[in-house]
Amino acid sequence: MIEIKNVSQSYTKNNKVIDNMNLKIEDGIVFGVIGPNGAGKTTTINMITGILGMDEGDIFIDGKSIQKNPIEAKKNFGFVPDTPEIFEKLTGLEYLNLIGDVYGVKSKERLEKIDKLSKEFGIFEDLKERIQTYSHGMKQKLLIISVLIHSPKNWILDEPLTGLDPKSSYLLKKLMREHANKGNVVFFSTHVLEVAEKICDKIAIIDKGKIIYVGTIEELKKNSKTNTSLEESFLKITDR
Numbered sequence: 001m002i003e004i005k006n007v008s009q010s011y012t013k014n015n016k017v018i019d020n021m022n023l024k025i026e027d028g029i030v031f032g033v034i035g036p037n038g039a040g041k042t043t044t045i046n047m048i049t050g051i052l053g054m055d056e057g058d059i060f061i062d063g064k065s066i067q068k069n070p071i072e073a074k075k076n077f078g079f080v081p082d083t084p085e086i087f088e089k090l091t092g093l094e095y096l097n098l099i100g101d102v103y104g105v106k107s108k109e110r111l112e113k114i115d116k117l118s119k120e121f122g123i124f125e126d127l128k129e130r131i132q133t134y135s136h137g138m139k140q141k142l143l144i145i146s147v148l149i150h151s152p153k154n155w156i157l158d159e160p161l162t163g164l165d166p167k168s169s170y171l172l173k174k175l176m177r178e179h180a181n182k183g184n185v186v187f188f189s190t191h192v193l194e195v196a197e198k199i200c201d202k203i204a205i206i207d208k209g210k211i212i213y214v215g216t217i218e219e220l221k222k223n224s225k226t227n228t229s230l231e232e233s234f235l236k237i238t239d240r
Contacts, residue, residue: 001027002048002077002154002187007057009043009209017043019209021057025202027153030176030186032196035206036238041189042082044206045158048187049079061154075103077154078147082162082189084139088132092123092142095131096149103150110149117145121168137163144172155179157188161195173199197230207238 002025009018018040025031035041046052048059050066050073059066064073087095093114100110118124121141131139140163147155155176161169176186177199190196196203197217205213205220213220217230224233 001025001060001062002156002185003060004044004048005057005059007047007059008055009047009052010055017209018047018054021209021211023204023211023214025185025187027185028180028183029201030180030199031188032200032203033187033189033206034191034193034196034203034234039206040209041206042158043209045079045156045187045189049077049156050074076152077156078150078152080140080143080147080155080157080160082158084136084143084163086131086139086143089130091130092118092127092134095142096127096146099146100149105150113149114145117148120171121145122165135163137165137168140164141168148175154185155187157186159190160188161190161192193229193231193234203230205234205237213237 004021004023007018007021008016010016021044033041033044043052047054048061048066050070054067058068061073061076064076066073087098090098096114097110114127115124118127121144123138123141126134126138131142134142140160144160160172164172173195176188180186180201200217202214202216203220204211217233220230220233220237224236
């Protein structure tokens with residue numbers, strides 16, 4: 001479970017990027033966060049993961065405060081950022097082993113997962129190469145695999161499908177669904193509303209730093225009096 005309680009964040013004195021946000025993501029669901037550019041999606045994710053501090057409030061990962069107990073909280077999630085910036089002088093295999101070491105994953109379990117996932121995502125033959133030679137999509141796949149190595153209960157993914165080929169995109173969506181079905185949390189941001197509509201159990205819409213809707217897509221369509229698509233409902237509710 002991920003809980004955001006009374007969180008605010010300002011980059012300047014008179015400009016609240018996140019304004020008194022409250023949100024609870026229950027176990028066992030795929031939860032999507034959508035919103036216009038600059039709405040605060042990535043800022044929210046950066047606060048959840050401890051990359052960015054907050055002016056007010058707190059965030060809890062399975063009951064662990066990201067502010068007061070950051071190490072314990074971070075053990076409970078895996079994070080894929082919106083840009084795949086990783087140690088490019090390492091080979092792909094060296095990077096995955098580094099992540100395995102950080103999270104204390106046993107060698108046998110680690111190697112089995114690396115072998116299986118790298119073959120499924122189509123980068124097994126590239127793991128001996130330095131990351132600096134990878135394309136954007138290959139780096140994205142490597143980051144996704146690194147998250148799955150230590151089997152975190154909570155997945156936090158910022159635009160995870162960006163740069164993936166259709167096969168890898170399908171595989172990731174399948175893994176997201178399976179992970180949630182096992183009683184875990186998948187929390188992700190996306191601009192691709194068709195993806196959110198297909199795989200999300202619930203969504204939150206953020207606009208100007210505030211959550212303006214939380215619930216199912218069907219409820220959103222009903223409330224916005226549209227019965228066609230998430231896209232139409234989204235445009236109607238965020239009309240400025």
